[in-house]
Amino acid sequence: xxxxxxxxxxxxxxxxxxPFCVLLFxxxxxxxxxxxxxxxxxxxILGTPKYIGLGNFTRMMSDKVFxxxxxxxxxxxxxxxxxxxxxxxxxxxLINSRISFKGFxxxxxxxxxxxxxxxxxxxxxxxxxxYFGLIxxxxxxxxxxxxxxxxxxxxxxxxxxxxxxxWTIGFCIVLYLAxxxxxxxxxxxxxxxxxxxxxxxxxxxxxxxxxxxxxxVLVTQIIASLxxxxxxxxxxxxxxAGRTRTLMQYVYEQGFRYFRMGxxxxxxxxxxxxxxxxxxxxxxxxxxxxxxxxx
Amino acid sequence: xxxxxxxxxLLSFVLLASAxxxxxxxxxxxxxxxxxVTELIKKFNAENPDIEVVEQIVEWGQLYNxxxxxxxxxxxxxxxxxxxxxxxxxxxxxxxxxxxxYVSKEILQDYVPEIAxxxxxxxxxxxxxFDTHPLVLYYNKKLLRQAGLVGxxxxxxxxxxxxxxxxxxKQAKEKLGLEVGISSEIGxxxxxxxxxxxxxxxxxxxxxxxxxxxxLEFDKVKKTYEFIxxxxxxxxxxxxxxxxxxxxxxxxxxxxxxxGVWVMAVYPTLKDFEFGVTSIPALPGSKSYxxxxxxxxxxxxxxxDDPAKIAAAVKFIEWFARNAAEWAKAGHLPVLKNVLNxxxxxxxxxxKDYAHVANLVVPAPSMKxxxxxxxxxxxxxxxxxxxxxxxxxxxxxxxxxxxxVVED
Numbered sequence: 261x262x263x264x265x266x267x268x269x270x271x272x273x274x275x276x277x278x279p280f281c282v283l284l285f286x287x288x289x290x291x292x293x294x295x296x297x298x299x300x301x302x303x304x305i306l307g308t309p310k311y312i313g314l315g316n317f318t319r320m321m322s323d324k325v326f327x328x329x330x331x332x333x334x335x336x337x338x339x340x341x342x343x344x345x346x347x348x349x350x351x352x353x354l355i356n357s358r359i360s361f362k363g364f365x366x367x368x369x370x371x372x373x374x375x376x377x378x379x380x381x382x383x384x385x386x387x388x389x390x391y392f393g394l395i396x397x398x399x400x401x402x403x404x405x406x407x408x409x410x411x412x413x414x415x416x417x418x419x420x421x422x423x424x425x426x427w428t429i430g431f432c433i434v435l436y437l438a439x440x441x442x443x444x445x446x447x448x449x450x451x452x453x454x455x456x457x458x459x460x461x462x463x464x465x466x467x468x469x470x471x472x473x474x475x476x477v478l479v480t481q482i483i484a485s486l487x488x489x490x491x492x493x494x495x496x497x498x499x500x501a502g503r504t505r506t507l508m509q510y511v512y513e514q515g516f517r518y519f520r521m522g523x524x525x526x527x528x529x530x531x532x533x534x535x536x537x538x539x540x541x542x543x544x545x546x547x548x549x550x551x552x553x554x555x
Numbered sequence: 556x557x558x559x560x561x562x563x564x565l566l567s568f569v570l571l572a573s574a575x576x577x578x579x580x581x582x583x584x585x586x587x588x589x590x591x592v593t594e595l596i597k598k599f600n601a602e603n604p605d606i607e608v609v610e611q612i613v614e615w616g617q618l619y620n621x622x623x624x625x626x627x628x629x630x631x632x633x634x635x636x637x638x639x640x641x642x643x644x645x646x647x648x649x650x651x652x653x654x655x656x657y658v659s660k661e662i663l664q665d666y667v668p669e670i671a672x673x674x675x676x677x678x679x680x681x682x683x684x685f686d687t688h689p690l691v692l693y694y695n696k697k698l699l700r701q702a703g704l705v706g707x708x709x710x711x712x713x714x715x716x717x718x719x720x721x722x723x724x725k726q727a728k729e730k731l732g733l734e735v736g737i738s739s740e741i742g743x744x745x746x747x748x749x750x751x752x753x754x755x756x757x758x759x760x761x762x763x764x765x766x767x768x769x770x771l772e773f774d775k776v777k778k779t780y781e782f783i784x785x786x787x788x789x790x791x792x793x794x795x796x797x798x799x800x801x802x803x804x805x806x807x808x809x810x811x812x813x814x815g816v817w818v819m820a821v822y823p824t825l826k827d828f829e830f831g832v833t834s835i836p837a838l839p840g841s842k843s844y845x846x847x848x849x850x851x852x853x854x855x856x857x858x859x860d861d862p863a864k865i866a867a868a869v870k871f872i873e874w875f876a877r878n879a880a881e882w883a884k885a886g887h888l889p890v891l892k893n894v895l896n897x898x899x900x901x902x903x904x905x906x907k908d909y910a911h912v913a914n915l916v917v918p919a920p921s922m923k924x925x926x927x928x929x930x931x932x933x934x935x936x937x938x939x940x941x942x943x944x945x946x947x948x949x950x951x952x953x954x955x956x957x958x959x960v961v962e963d
Contacts, residue, residue: 304648305623305624305627305648306623306626306627306648306649306650307648385796385798389796389798389799390795390799391734391795391799391802391803391808392799392802408793408794408795410796411741411794411795411796412794413941413943497742499741499742499933499934499937500741500742500794500937500941501934501935501937501938501941501943501944502934502937502938513930516619516620516623517619517620517926517927517930518924518926518927519623519644519648
């Protein structure tokens with residue numbers, strides 16, 4: 261009887277699961293396999309694909325713009341991820357502490373995350389405008405020469421980074437807050453009884469116990485930042501002089517503007533491999549921290 | 556009896572409905588331009604009960620992606636808007652229906668010749684253009700008067716040569732303590748539009764009929780880059796985005812402004828804004844040739860031609876071109892000579908000041924890969940302006956890139 265019921269449960273589970281599997285198969289797996297095939301072809305969407313072996317990859321090797329776009333992507337990750345991890349942790353600590361206007365802080369930092377990318381980018385574009393923007397006027401007011409943020413080859417990428425951090429940090433704060441609230445208060449009480457000071461409580465309780473959150477935030481942010489597209493596309497269009505063009509934008513340009521589908525796919529595949537490495541790292545790190553917790 | 560009547564009525568409705576040819580049209584116009592298109596389509600539908608044109612607005616940045624995927628999926632719209640500069644990329648891939656045997660002979664003869672030529676690809680007609688939008692020069696009358704740039708009769712001085720423009724701009728900038736003497740966007744406006752204009756004025760031919768590709772003469776390209784670079788090193792211009800350049804000009808903070816004619820949909824409506832518009836200056840010995848692009852209608856290729864739909868589509872796009880005086884309210888210039896010379900068009904604000912530019916236009920070359928080349932031009936232009944590339948290196952880079960695109 262019990263076995264029968266179990267089987268029926270399993271059947272129900274598979275049934276409920278089936279639509280998802282079908283959709284996953286049709287809209288993810290089939291296109292994925294097709295796209296892998298496409299990296300060996302030259303295809304302009306309309307004509308018939310022409311097999312060129314590893315031609316797309318040899319093209320990539322000698323394509324200066326591919327390398328500069330790859331570097332800009334990595335540069336963006338380097339500039340974005342550390343401040344997001346550190347700031348979101350600090351802000352979460354602040355919100356989690358015994359201060360009075362928590363609710364306000366929580367919404368103030370989370371609200372930007374609910375905005376659409378175009379709203380965020382247009383707002384910051386206005387702020388950055390050296391002639392009419394708030395930042396420029398403030399700089400002028402204190403006697404500084406305003407920076408032409410988005411048109412300056414040095415400042416354009418940092419300007420996009422600031423916008424991105426402001427926009428996405430709310431999500432990471434929520435993750436950290438959830439982690440912080442899972443740490444039992446008794447740990448801190450015991451530590452206090454043992455005479456541990458604030459510094460020790462931070463470095464021996466809070467930070468180690470949040471290891472899984474650190475890994476989660478770090479890796480998801482790296483993966484998200486590797487795919488940066490919208491902010492650049494809207495705010496600078498990859499300029500000035502191509503200094504903010506990232507790999508995703510180059511993939512888009514090659515595929516949909518110049519109709520080199522195979523080449524775009526091959527470059528997207530490289531990005532996919534990079535992200536796969538980071539996902540693997542995340543899984544490994546998560547596993548080890550899970551094992552540690554079991555011990 | 557009553558029943559029969561109802562049945563007959565119903566039947567006749569069905570027949571009427573089926574006699575009506577419905578054609579879908581993709582456009583990407585928004586704002587003032589969008590209203591004008593929608594109004595014109597309404598008018599066409601009212602005048603032609605046998606045809607119903609249904610407009611579908613696609614976001615401007617997405618239209619060409621969507622169009623190529625729709626064509627490849629075998630389900631494109633019956634008509635789509637398309638820039639003349641993009642036409643070769645589509646025509647060369649067999650994505651468009653050749654129109655030679657469908658359009659009226661007399662409509663083609665009436666076109667501004669430069670535009671009619673570019674509506675063809677490898678000898679076949681693929682598009683019916685309905686406007687041209689050249690790069691022109693705007694000037695702020697109030698600022699020029701304040702800077703003392705007035706003639707004997709008290710009229711503001713309008714620069715006719717580049718030297719005049721530069722000296723006027725410098726004088727106004729210094730006298731009035733302004734940020735810039737000329738405001739304009741750094742990317743497309745400098746790297747492609749002003750480039751083509753100046754290069755042509757130097758006597759350069761941008762398109763080579765024989766090789767069917769871009770023709771870039773090293774010395775003239777280099778001179779053009781030197782000229783553009785000087786605009787910035789002299790402090791007359793500063794790097795800025797399109798919106799900033801427009802805001803500076805609209806807010807009386809820039810005496811001169813280089814932009815397309817499309818802003819004429821807005822400028823005449825602004826309060827306390829005294830401006831003028833004219834052709835861009837000319838080099839001594841040259842006419843004031845200028846860059847221009849055009850909006851055109853095309854008929855995307857379908858797996859199977861439907862002659863009734865094509866006929867209806869052609870009727871619509873010809874009607875639209877002939878009624879372009881209404882469309883010209885958006886600032887664009889008509890491309891049919893009889894519309895260009897019509898009172899309906901010349902009666903619009905200031906159109907007399909720049910209508911003649913229609914005959915001085917240099918459209919993009921009819922080459923496959925132009926969209927890619929021009930993106931490179933914007934970037935090289937920016938690099939030159941920012942001082943990251945010498946005019947000589949920029950010239951080499953551009954010529955090499957064109958070669959690479961042509962060979963690809």
